[in-house]
Amino acid sequence: MIVLPERANPRDEATPTPTSARARQAQVSVRELFAGSFLGLPLTHLARTAWPAPELGVRVRGPWHYWWQAHYLDCIVDAGWRELADRPERPDVAASLIRDAARLVRTIRLRNGWRIINSYYDDMAWLALALERFGDLVAARDRSAGRLAAMARVLRDQVASAESDDLGGGVFWHTARSFKNVPATAPAAILLARAGEFARARQHIDWIHERLLDPATGLVLDGIELERADHPPVTSIWTYNQGTVLGALAALASGPQSRPEDANRAAALVDVVARELCRPTDAGPVARTEGGADSGLFTGILLRYLAVVAVTAELPDRTRDLAAAMVRATAEAFWQGRRTVTSGRGRPCLVLPTRTDGRPDPEGPVELSTQLQAWMALEAAAALDRLDAAGVG
Numbered sequence: 001m002i003v004l005p006e007r008a009n010p011r012d013e014a015t016p017t018p019t020s021a022r023a024r025q026a027q028v029s030v031r032e033l034f035a036g037s038f039l040g041l042p043l044t045h046l047a048r049t050a051w052p053a054p055e056l057g058v059r060v061r062g063p064w065h066y067w068w069q070a071h072y073l074d075c076i077v078d079a080g081w082r083e084l085a086d087r088p089e090r091p092d093v094a095a096s097l098i099r100d101a102a103r104l105v106r107t108i109r110l111r112n113g114w115r116i117i118n119s120y121y122d123d124m125a126w127l128a129l130a131l132e133r134f135g136d137l138v139a140a141r142d143r144s145a146g147r148l149a150a151m152a153r154v155l156r157d158q159v160a161s162a163e164s165d166d167l168g169g170g171v172f173w174h175t176a177r178s179f180k181n182v183p184a185t186a187p188a189a190i191l192l193a194r195a196g197e198f199a200r201a202r203q204h205i206d207w208i209h210e211r212l213l214d215p216a217t218g219l220v221l222d223g224i225e226l227e228r229a230d231h232p233p234v235t236s237i238w239t240y241n242q243g244t245v246l247g248a249l250a251a252l253a254s255g256p257q258s259r260p261e262d263a264n265r266a267a268a269l270v271d272v273v274a275r276e277l278c279r280p281t282d283a284g285p286v287a288r289t290e291g292g293a294d295s296g297l298f299t300g301i302l303l304r305y306l307a308v309v310a311v312t313a314e315l316p317d318r319t320r321d322l323a324a325a326m327v328r329a330t331a332e333a334f335w336q337g338r339r340t341v342t343s344g345r346g347r348p349c350l351v352l353p354t355r356t357d358g359r360p361d362p363e364g365p366v367e368l369s370t371q372l373q374a375w376m377a378l379e380a381a382a383a384l385d386r387l388d389a390a391g392v393g
Contacts, residue, residue, distance in 0.1 A: 016086040016087070017382060017385040017386055017389055018385075019331065019378065019381045019382040019385045020082055020086050020382040020385070020386065022331075022335055022378050022381075022382070023078075023079070023082060023375070023378040023379045023381075023382040024079070024082070025350055026350060026352060026371075026374060026375040026378050026379075027075070027076075027079045027375060027379075028349070029349035029350040029351070029371075030047070030072075030075070030368075030371050030372065030375055031100070032343045032345070032347055032349050033051040033341075033343055033349050033351075033366070033371075034047045034048050034051055034368050034371065035047050035048075035100070036048065038107045038110060038111060041110075043103055043106070044103055044106065044107040044110065045100050045103035045104045045106075045107055046069065046104065046107045046108070046111060047068070047069060047072045047104075047368050048368065049062065049063050049065055049068065049367065049368050049369075050365040050366065050367050050368065051351075051365060051366045051368075052344065052365065064111065064112075065294075065368075065369075066108065066112060066118050066120070066123045066127070067120070067122070067123040067126050067127070067294075067297075068297065068368055068369055068372065069104065069108050069111075069127075070108075070123065070126040070127040070129075070130045071126065071130070071297055071300070071301075071369075071372050071376070072104065072368070072372055073101055073104050073105065073108075073127070073130040073131070073134060074126075074129070074130040074133060074304075074376075075372055075375050075376055075379065076097055076100055076101045076104065076134075077101060077130065077133045077134050077137050078375075078376070078379035078380075078383070079097050079379065080094050080097040080098055080101070080137045081137060081383075082379065082382060082383070082386070083097060084140065084141075085386055086386070094141070095141075098137065098138065098141070101134050101137075105131065105134070105148070105151070108127070116151050116154055116155060117154065117155065117158050119174055119175045119176075120173065120174055120175075120184075121158065121159050121162040121171060121172055121173060121174065121175075121184045121188075122173055122181075122183040122184040122187060124155040124158050124159055125155070125159045125184060125187035125188050125190075125191060126187060127155055128152045128155035128156050128159065128191055129187060129190060129191060129194075131148050131149075131151055131152040131155070132148075132149075132152050132191075132194060134148055135148040135149050135152065156191055156195070159171065159184070159187075159188050159191060160188075162177070162184065162188075163188070163200075163204075164177075166180070166226060167180055167211065167224055167226065167231060168207060168210070168211065169203055169204065169206075169207035169211075170184075170185045170204065170207045170208070170211070170224070171184040171185040171188045171204065172184060173223065177226075178225065178226050178227050179223055179224070179225050179226065180223055180224050180226070181222055181223025181224070181234070182208055182212060182220055182221070182222060182223060182241040182244065182245065183222070183223075183240070183241065183244070185204050185207065185208060186204070186205070186208065186220075186241065186244030186245045186247070186248050187244050188204055189201040189202075189204035189205050189244075189248035189251075190244065190247050190248050190251060192204070193248060193251035193252060193255060194251065198251075198252060198255045198256070198257055199257075201248060201251065201252060202252055202259075202262075204248070205245065205248050205249065205252065205265075208220060208245060209265065211224060211233065212224070212233055214235070214237065217237070217272060217276050218268060218269070218272040218276075219237050219242060219269075219272055219273070219276055219277070220237070220241045220242055220245050220269075221233045221234065221235050221236065221237060221241075222234040222235070222236040222237070222238060222241060237277075238290060238295075238298050239273075239277055239287060239288065239289075239290060239298045239299045239301070239302040240297065240298035240299070240301035240302055242269060242272075242273050242277065242302055243301045243302035243303070243304065243305035243306065244301065244305060245269060246266055246269055246270065246273075246302075246305045246306065246308070246309050246323075247304075247305035247308050247309075249262050249263075249265050249266040249269070249309075250266060250305070250308050250309050250312040250315065253266060253312060253314045253315055254312050254313070254314045258314060263314060263315050263316065263319075266309060266312075266315055266319060267315065267316050267318070267319040270306070270309060270319045270322050270323050270326075271319075271322070273287070273302070273306075273326070274322055274326060277302075278326060278330075279357065281329055281333075283328070283329040283332050283333075284325035284326065284328060284329030285322075285325060285326045285329055285330075286326075286329045286330050286332075286333045286356050286357075287299050287302060287303065287326055287330045287356065288356065288357075289354060289355050289356055289373070291354070292354060292367050292369065292370055293367065293369065294369065295369075296354060296367050296369030296370035296372075296373055297369045297370075297372060297373050298373070299330070299356070299373055299377070300372060300373030300374065300375070300376035300377055301373075301376070303326070303327050303330055303331070303376060303377045303380045304376050304380055306323040306324075306326050306327050306380070307323070307324070307327050307380035307381075307383060307384055309323040310323040310324035310327065310384055311384070311387060324384050327377070327380045327381050327384060328381050328384065328385075330356055330377055331377040331378050331380065331381035332381075333356035333357075333358070334352050334353060334356060334373075334374040334377050334378065335352075335378065336358070337352065337353030337355065337356070337358065338350045338351065338352050338353070339351050339353075351366050351371070352370070352371055352374035352375070352378075353370075353374070354367075354370045
């Protein structure tokens with residue numbers, strides 16, 4: 001989570017940065033193009049998976065992407081913190097975002113059959129992380145966060161139940177318990193570190209480095225299938241897996257029992273990400289994107305945790321500066337590829353690109369995942385600029 005530390009008074013530093021204005025435009029556009037009520041029910045809020053859609057409301061038919069909604073919640077929380085810092089004279093704006101987030105949490109449960117859990121441990125880890133951040137935002141406004149904390153605990157317990165000694169450690173991806181991977185294990189480590197369980201978090205990260213670090217590149221591989229003979233690793237390399245491992249390493253490096261290895265691993269991975277997964281530009285290293293559908297979220301998640309690295313004081317200055325440069329340059333690439341469309345209500349909105357290489361996107365519907373990805377990038381850049389403007393970091 002990136003917020004202004006207590007020693008910086010947001011009421012004294014309430015001049016929005018240009019990147020804050022960009023993030024606000026992304027937030028407003030995603031809400032206008034994708035969000036609606038569920039089945040027309042009052043007090044509900046959910047995001048459609050694509051735009052344009054034939055109806056304003058969200059219906060039961062069609063795909064259900066639980067983890068996309070978790071990242072939508074995370075983005076709303078980003079926007080809430082931004083508004084509290086940028087416009088303290090307009091508490092109604094932050095209150096409106098908090099209301100959307102609360103309705104979204106309620107509607108995720110409703111759409112999920114009045115259950116908060118599902119069959120994918122990585123999905124549940126994502127929602128637990130978002131719920132905890134939402135609880136922090138609510139608590140900052142002197143509201144009760146108990147119910148959010150209780151839901152997050154349920155999800156944390158579910159994720160913890162997927163830990164086992166099979167293959168030496170790690171977390172299962174699905175309740176079928178046939179695949180252990182980084183998308184479940186690294187977010188689980190972040191959850192554990194945030195709860196103060198640093199030893200267990202470190203066990204997860206050690207397991208990833210022992211079993212899933214590619215010796216050729218130094219990047220993190222995807223996972224291991226238990227049912228395959230000799231358990232060879234799945235060698236896919238995804239941007240978001242690097243991000244979640246970095247998020248866990250940053251938490252461990254800043255924890256009470258940190259080891260030099262935590263900072264060293266983070267520094268090495270940031271270097272490799274910049275070299276292997278970015279293209280150099282005059283603005284800085286621009287991270288590659290991974291396409292659409294679920295992959296449309298991946299690079300946004302990487303940038304979220306690169307921003308965490310950039311504000312983790314226990315990491316080397318060079319590492320922090322390089323992480324910040326990747327966030328800012330990639331956010332700039334998303335911004336430069338924007339285009340304007342007209343919503344079903346006749347309002348001008350931004351559509352942000354799927355790619356960061358300047359090539360135009362193919363014609364067709366716009367997916368929610370790709371818009372959340374770019375919004376995440378813009379919020380991460382805005383948070384870093386806000387801290388710089390306040391002289392923090």
